[in-house]
Amino acid sequence: MVPRWTALPALAAVALLATACVNPGTGGTTTAAPSTGSGGAKRIGFFGFAKANSFAAATFAGVEEYAKANNATAEFLDPNFDAQAQVQQLQDAVTAKRFDVFVVQANDGAAVVPAIRSAVQAGISVVVHFTPVGTRYDTADPQVDGTITLVDVPTLNGEGLGKLAVQACESKKLNPCQVGYLEGLKALPLDNARTQAAVGVLKSAPGVELKAQLEGGYTQESGRKAMQDVLQKDPGIDVVIGASQAILGAEAVAKDKDILYVANGASRQTVEAVRAGRWYAAYYLPVKTLGAKAAELGLSKALGKQVPATNIMTDVDPGKSMGTKDALAQVTGEYDE
Template sequence: MIRIARPLAVGLAAVAALTACSNPNNNDNAAGSAASAAPADKKLSIGFFGFAKANSFAQATWAGVQEYANANNAEATFLDSNFDGPTQVNQLQDAVTSKRYDVVIVQANDGTAMVNPIKQAVAAGITVVVEFTPVGGKYDTAAPQVPGTINIIDPPTVNGEGLAKMGLEACKTVTDGGCKVAYLQGFANYPLDTARTEAAVNALKAGGATEVISNFVGGYTPDSGRGAMQNLLQAHPDVNVVIGSSQALQGATPLAAGKKITFVGNGNSTQAYDFVNKGTWYATYALPEKAEGAKAAELGIKKARGESVPDSTVACEALTDYNCLGTKEALTGKTADYSD
């Protein structure tokens, strides 16, 4: 599941329903028809402003976007910002000026910096879908923060709370007494990660974890995860549960061999599923990102053609029957969206 302004997690995390988030099945606040609806026989052009072409998570989104677009008289293009916020801002501003796209789908590297260019896109009559991460200053909601946009979001705070919920459950599988939990941050001082980390740590403490360690940065690669785990074990050899991006935990997991430690990942990769199914990890936050990409394309195309669609969708509520809480039981019979 699951990150995001550099090598992503996205890893990626989950889902206690927030009252601030709109019900994805409620059309009372539906995004209305575009100012000038495209005829059904017009081939629409979609610009996908993804995190980075080199990122497996963004590639899963892209696969869903392409699949839906190709089946519904639309053509999609991946604009690669390579995790760079200013580059992505410039790309979208250029797209607004050139009027190249009928629909844009945005995975924001910097949700605050993208506010103005997205406002410009909406004002220019372009259908805008904000996908996965919020655009604006709030990280606890899927509700639109830029008027006129369609939003299909996994709120970072909801992600963090879901990781904490699974972490507390994992404690019961490795200890009968107090439980020491380590939360490996994605990136330090990155707004999305900061919001997710704070939500996870608060929920772990409120849920009864004996100690919560959150000062190690696991990042979104096996190498960074391995380094964080080495430092963690030196400082806290008695840790019981480790939570982090699925990529980071792939590097961290081998270091726990022979120790009574279990893991909770943040990502929907084939590797994460394999760890959970084998019992090496207790669970992973399993957001079906390819399905989310397809849904983003569907909502954007429908609105561009004049249909009314919801302006706010909480991804894990709409796309899964397990709120992305991917325990072994929940993932039985399900297939991962991508490989790390």
């Protein structure tokens, strides 16, 4: 049995993104190359959540594509959602001097801090990708000196979900408009920060009533169960927010209900549901493109170029994160659930 202190960070990765098959080879763009330096090909170590994770696989596809186009190599080091294993992989890679660049999707943002600090001290360019490294979830700024961030700030993500739900309520022209929030996992600090931000937006919006707030998880089954509980207590719910996987389950339970859904996800299936009008909106990120951007930042620094230390994912493809049908009109998504 995995001890609880390592199992919980593994849940954090699952909480962010569900495991599934992926076809990351389509979609996304490769950014223009930095000027190459002397000394041969640079080496990128991608410390992703897990190879079986669709989001991580699509991110690595972007990293690898950019590396190949820019005289570099890329390798996926797979901890399989195990935070302790990921820390060991980082430590071993620093000791062995295997890579010039680390791109890190931390399963436990606090646990990896010592290893990442050691990497910086060893002269490795470290890009913190998607989840913050450290204990704060309200900032994109590096929490380890010398690192580069390319993150989706959890509190900004929560605020975005709340704002989309308010827009959905406004479109229904109801007063009050009843909202159900299927939050992720209550045991996770990152999820709690996101939930608190979303709830703050909902509670401050005129005419919006937060009727249900319960754990929806990150699977269709957990979404079904949560939606059953919501409908039993509040059958007149108007808008439901949740992870894209949970929303798929919720939708299956409430087929005969006139509910607008707001999903936290960026898969092709999620984008299709929004563009088809089944769901009101989704918080969208171009996952493969962001992998290429991480590789660009890390390689540029390794080649001696000046790069910004703080980078926010929603700035890479502005105007798409608040993914209503209009905003996603030209978007297909860059990975599969």
